[in-house]
Amino acid sequence: MFQQNVTVPNRLGVHARPAALIVKKASAFKSEIGIAAGGEEVNGKSIMGVMTLAAGQGTELLVTASGPDEQRAVEELCALIGSGFGED
Amino acid sequence: MRDRYPEPGEMTVRKLVELLGGRLLLSSSTGEDGYSRAVTSPDINRPGLALTGYTHRFLYDRIQIFGETEITFLTSLDTEGRTRALANIFQFPVYCSVVTKGLEPPAELAAAAHDRDCALFRSPRDTTPLIHDLTGYLSEVFAPRKSVHGTLVDVFGVGLLVTGRSAIGKSEAVLGLVERGHRLVADDIVRIRRTGDLLLGTGDTLMGYHMEIRGLGMVNVPALYGIRSIKDRQQVDMEVRLVDWSQRPDFDRTGLDKTTTTYLGIKIPQVVLPVLPGRNLALLLEVAAMNFLLTSRGVDVPAALDKRLIERMQDSGV
Numbered sequence: 001m002f003q004q005n006v007t008v009p010n011r012l013g014v015h016a017r018p019a020a021l022i023v024k025k026a027s028a029f030k031s032e033i034g035i036a037a038g039g040e041e042v043n044g045k046s047i048m049g050v051m052t053l054a055a056g057q058g059t060e061l062l063v064t065a066s067g068p069d070e071q072r073a074v075e076e077l078c079a080l081i082g083s084g085f086g087e088d
Numbered sequence: 089m090r091d092r093y094p095e096p097g098e099m100t101v102r103k104l105v106e107l108l109g110g111r112l113l114l115s116s117s118t119g120e121d122g123y124s125r126a127v128t129s130p131d132i133n134r135p136g137l138a139l140t141g142y143t144h145r146f147l148y149d150r151i152q153i154f155g156e157t158e159i160t161f162l163t164s165l166d167t168e169g170r171t172r173a174l175a176n177i178f179q180f181p182v183y184c185s186v187v188t189k190g191l192e193p194p195a196e197l198a199a200a201a202h203d204r205d206c207a208l209f210r211s212p213r214d215t216t217p218l219i220h221d222l223t224g225y226l227s228e229v230f231a232p233r234k235s236v237h238g239t240l241v242d243v244f245g246v247g248l249l250v251t252g253r254s255a256i257g258k259s260e261a262v263l264g265l266v267e268r269g270h271r272l273v274a275d276d277i278v279r280i281r282r283t284g285d286l287l288l289g290t291g292d293t294l295m296g297y298h299m300e301i302r303g304l305g306m307v308n309v310p311a312l313y314g315i316r317s318i319k320d321r322q323q324v325d326m327e328v329r330l331v332d333w334s335q336r337p338d339f340d341r342t343g344l345d346k347t348t349t350t351y352l353g354i355k356i357p358q359v360v361l362p363v364l365p366g367r368n369l370a371l372l373l374e375v376a377a378m379n380f381l382l383t384s385r386g387v388d389v390p391a392a393l394d395k396r397l398i399e400r401m402q403d404s405g406v
Contacts, residue, residue, distance in 0.1 A: 013401040016394035020341045047341045051393075056401030 031067025122207030252330030264370025
């Protein structure tokens with residue numbers, strides 16, 4: 001298992017469009033992926049799950065993966081979230 | 089008849105009489121003269137100005153309408169003058185003329201039409217409504233059209249054009265819809281015609297309401313499901329494109345992105361639906377149709393949910 005923290009930088013937080021980008025990225029990996037905020041973990045490949053986190057700007061997310069490509073999955077997802085999804 | 093409109097290339101004066109003679113109350117003054125000639129334009133022309141000698145830009149390829157203006161002008165002339173006036177237009181290959189309002193065509197007009205193998209009709213109807221009916225009908229005949237490989241079905245009144253590669257399961261999906269009480273319009277070949285801003289779809293007259301189901305061969309839908317299972321014509325409201333699951337790993341996960349597709353210059357919404365064994369496509373197509381109804385009434389579910397989510401995040405003050 002591999003995990004890493006990342007903070008949501010964009011103003012609107014993880015709303016529908018960023019959530020879609022996250023699950024799209026997560027679905028490209030074979031590993032099981034979890035994303036947690038405030039002790040609640042959801043499946044990183046589920047759009048409804050990721051939206052349920054309601055992770056606003058400044059929220060610290062814990063990205064966890066276990067599987068053959070776990071390290072790359074976590075790194076790429078953290079990079080995507082950290083980039084602010086191309087939003088301000 | 090599935091589609092009562094002939095192909096533009098089939099539109100002859102004879103066809104016009106056959107299809108529209110009753111409504112326009114046409115009676116021929118020159119037997120079957122000109123009946124085999126082609127009607128090449130959906131528009132009409134009033135030949136008044138050409139009769140006076142100004143034949144520059146005379147639109148001879150249109151049906152010529154002789155209303156009260158033209159006929160009273162002709163009858164105001166003497167025989168020689170009428171012959172000369174009519175020669176102005178019959179020097180062109182005019183193929184069909186209609187005299188309206190029950191007016192009597194002058195003998196010189198009948199003679200000139202006969203000489204040039206031009207159909208000459210009379211109608212008791214008023215000029216303007218007759219022109220509306222004639223051009224209305226002909227503009228349907230000459231409307232832009234194309235054939236699409238797909239299946240058209242009426243789901244809750246929404247015309248779903250289901251497309252996708254051969255054997256992806258279009259027919260099976262639509263059979264599932266028919267079983268749930270929806271109506272088949274066309275399978276395999278959908279003929280689409282543009283009228284105004286609308287797309288109208290019908291099936292092929294020869295194939296009728298048969299569908300090919302792989303492994304079962306041809307099935308006759310109304311014979312199996314009854315008259316309520318079929319429909320002659322349906323507006324094409326949206327396209328649902330079935331794709332292989334593997335081919336489209338990046339399909340829309342939220343429904344926020346509204347994609348469209350264009351047929352004959354008309355934009356309609358498009359949904360791309362990945363197909364996986366075990367997915368109940370009939371059910372999904374029903375939901376797509378209901379979503380279309382919601383959206384067309386201004387309800388955008390993904391956008392509303394997104395708004396609620398953003399508000400929640402801002403309220404929690406993070």
